[in-house]
Amino acid sequence: MIEADISYADVACQISARSFLNSLMREWTGWSLVPSTGPEGEPAPPVLRIPLPSRDSSVAVAVVHLSGVGQHVFRLPFREHRAGAAPRIMAFAEFAAAIACEPAIVGPAAGSQAMAAATFLRRVFQSAAAVEDVLARAPARSIALHRDPGFLEAEQALRFGHSVHPTPRSRDEFTLEDARAFAPEYGRGFPLRWWSAAPEAVAQGSSRAETAAALSADLAAEDPAFDRRILAASAGRVLLPMHPWQAARLALDPAIDALFRSEALTDHGPAGTPWYATTSLRSLYAPQARFMLKHSLNLRLTNSLRLIKAVECARGLVVDAVLAGPVGAEIAARWPRFHVLGEPAYLALRGPDGRVLPQTIVALRENPFRGPGQRPAAVLAALCEIYPDGRGSALADTILRVAEGGGTPEAAALLWFERFLDVAVGPLLEIQCEFGLLFGAHQQNLVIGLEDGWPAEAFFRDCQGTGYVREFLPALREAAPGLDLEAGHLFGSAEAARIMAYYLVVNSIFAVIGAIAIAGLASEAALTRALRRFVEALAEKDLRDRTCLRLLLDAPTLGSKGNFMICFRNINENTDVTDPLAGYVPMPNPLVSDPLAAFAEARP
Structure with missing residues (x-):
């Protein structure tokens, strides 16, 4: 995927472009996929095409892993195509600048928009420079290749940041x-x-x-x-x-x-x-x-x-x-x-x-991870982060290690995923459905306790962002008299379902599915089928509120946080956002239908 002898700057651009493009593709629908063939007519990866009307051109980049859960992988370089001219290679910085100045993508080129573009690009370039510095000064450690990692080494293994964000670092x-x-x-x-x-x-x-x-x-x-x-x-x-x-x-x-x-x-x-x-x-x-x-x-x-x-x-x-x-x-x-x-x-x-x-x-x-003999554990974001080669991950290393005990890597991957659902996902969904507690379980808030590579425990952190489902307040007040539950985020069951679907499913579970599929250990289709079976089984239980489960099983789209435009518009989520759902954008729900079916014509 990435040549062994290219510079740290080139690798940083590969990594940064992946997060940038994944966030852009979630929020803007003007892109398309077109088939591609190699020099001898052999099949080649499809190409992502991004039109830039203000430049009278389009930009293309190869898609080496097409993902129904939004975890695509690309192979640079970018090539700009213009009628009557030979394609020209664009550096990542030039591509990002072209996107930030394209009215068809970010809106009219007004004065405030120009200022937003300048701030946005400064952060894009700062993030890429930070990734380059990490590559040069903090060599990668294979935290899961030979044993289960400790809590601290896994926390330090997350090197590149959010995989669906234009400025992840x-x-x-x-x-x-x-x-x-x-x-x-x-x-x-x-x-x-x-x-x-x-x-x-x-x-x-x-x-x-x-x-x-x-x-x-x-x-x-x-x-x-x-x-x-x-x-x-x-x-x-x-x-x-x-x-x-x-x-x-x-x-x-x-x-x-x-x-x-x-x-x-x-x-x-x-x-x-x-x-x-x-x-x-x-x-x-x-x-x-x-x-x-x-x-x-x-x-x-x-x-x-x-x-x-x-x-x-x-x-x-x-x-x-x-x-x-x-x-x-x-x-x-x-x-x-x-x-x-x-x-x-x-x-x-x-x-x-x-x-x-x-x-x-x-x-x-x-802090449950203290003292000698502490239990192995890894934050989910570090397990799922894709290596610079565009294929491997600590999660893939873990699954390959457990597969050495017998069976195929695919069987190990599916079993690992099912155990992850049992240990981490089931409790979070049922706690919301049964008690009305809404934990924002994105990848950095979930720590997975490991035992010989297998998920054995789950730890949720960041209670300061916890919310409550409004319909459960009477029961919660009875169980916890005298507490100011109104100090927490209060949401109706439908709102809470959308928030849980983003944090736990789109952000966390889809990252697990993406990491496994990118490594070629199991298909996204097999993993999403396993996820649907798991949610269906939960929905059959006698739970007080199945709103979230029905959303996952029935909704044609799920909400995803619009990181690209939130970042471009310089919105401070900590102070400028009162309705967390306002920045959500729809993405096809792979539990309901195969999002890749719409891309079938792009496959050579």
């Missing part, structure tokens, strides 16, 4: 030096920077018996490398574990400077055992710590500025409390291999006016 405000120091794919740890604050300058919340301040102090006290002089110097104050990148920027914040000047805030400097970024960048992990840490960062990653809101912290506490009661007990009893990582506490500074400063928020998240 864009990180506004981050320099390449920042990325090399703090991004997970470079594999470097760093100590936290510790501040202490007067209690009146701190906002905190906890759903546990211990206060957030006590839990934070325990993180420091339980770290054998932590400087005990800091513990003594901070007596009577609240210790705040700060991300060092964020702490450096907060020092320039007038509200923070005022706290320092009044001595309500003290900087004790870096201390303790190294912490490591996970795939979300702002969530940090230390192997010995009871909790992971999720920090606000003044940083835009892909579509969002990564500042935590106080209401998100409240959601985390409520979900933790709900799961500590009878609802959680029933979930644990029915699905003992499925776990929700609670977010039971948060800390933040208050400004001189007493208001919470969201840029200082840090939330605590349960």
Whole structure:
């Protein structure tokens, strides 16, 4: 797929073009597929054709894997065709610029549109440069070829970002030096920077018996490398574990400077055992710590500025409390291999006016992957990420390894997929159908516990985004009296079904199907049939609300987040979006009909 001797820049363009094109094809319908033949008339991959009316031309690129779940693979170069002229090769940067300036794709070329195009292209090029730097400085590790990976090595194995996004590795405000120091794919740890604050300058919340301040102090006290002089110097104050990148920027914040000047805030400097970024960048992990840490960062990653809101912290506490009661007990009893990582506490500074400063928020998240002998586990996004060769993946390596125990790779792939559905997908769907809890289980929020390569457990993280199905509120209030369920996202069952269909099915399950099919281990058709059988079996159960299941089985299209236009329009999902469904675009539902049937004429 990719020649062994081409440059890192060329490989980065191959990888970046795949995510760019997959996102474009989801949202814009003006493309077409045309048959292709080789120089001797032999069959060749079909060609994706993208018309550019403003240039009086079209651009073509070979499609080496055509996917009904939207996980296509392409082979560069791009070639621009114009009547009366020989085709000319276009670099990825030129192609991206042509798309961003094409009114037929992005809209009229008005002044604001030109500014949007400039910002968009800056992020596209920054993302490609970040991928190139990772290829050059962080060589790939085969995390699953010979054994099951540990939690941290899998978090650090996600190198290229979102597979359906035009700027999968864009990180506004981050320099390449920042990325090399703090991004997970470079594999470097760093100590936290510790501040202490007067209690009146701190906002905190906890759903546990211990206060957030006590839990934070325990993180420091339980770290054998932590400087005990800091513990003594901070007596009577609240210790705040700060991300060092964020702490450096907060020092320039007038509200923070005022706290320092009044001595309500003290900087004790870096201390303790190294912490490591996970795939979300702002969530940090230390192997010995009871909790992971999720920090606000003044940083835009892909579509969002990564500042935590106080209401998100409240959601985390409520979900933790709900799961500590009878609802959680029933979930644990029915699905003992499925776990929700609670977010039971948060800390933040208050400004001189007493208001919470969201840029200082840090939330605590349960860490089941600690200590010696920790269980193997891998975030789903790292398992599914396609290698630079355009074919392999850690998931493919895992399936080939388990196939060595007997049977064909195809049989192993189908069995692995079925076990994944049992362990991870079934609980998430049934919990929504039976209890009205909506977990946003996209690829980076699902961690799969592995046992000799097979899915054995599933862990969901990021409770701050949890929603509730409105029709279940009376039952939830009865089971969890006194909790502010309205602090969470509230959706009607039809809305919740569409959201679950995107996060769990389009984003997560389709990535698994894509990775298996791209590697040639099983066909997408066989995998989607297995998925349909699984959902049909769930729909036959006595569940309170089958809306989501019926959507998956009956709807001709499913909603997919419109990452291309969200990114192009410079929408900050964290602040500019009140209706998450507003940015969804339809894609054919492969559980209902074969999307590739419409492409049949493109096959030579």
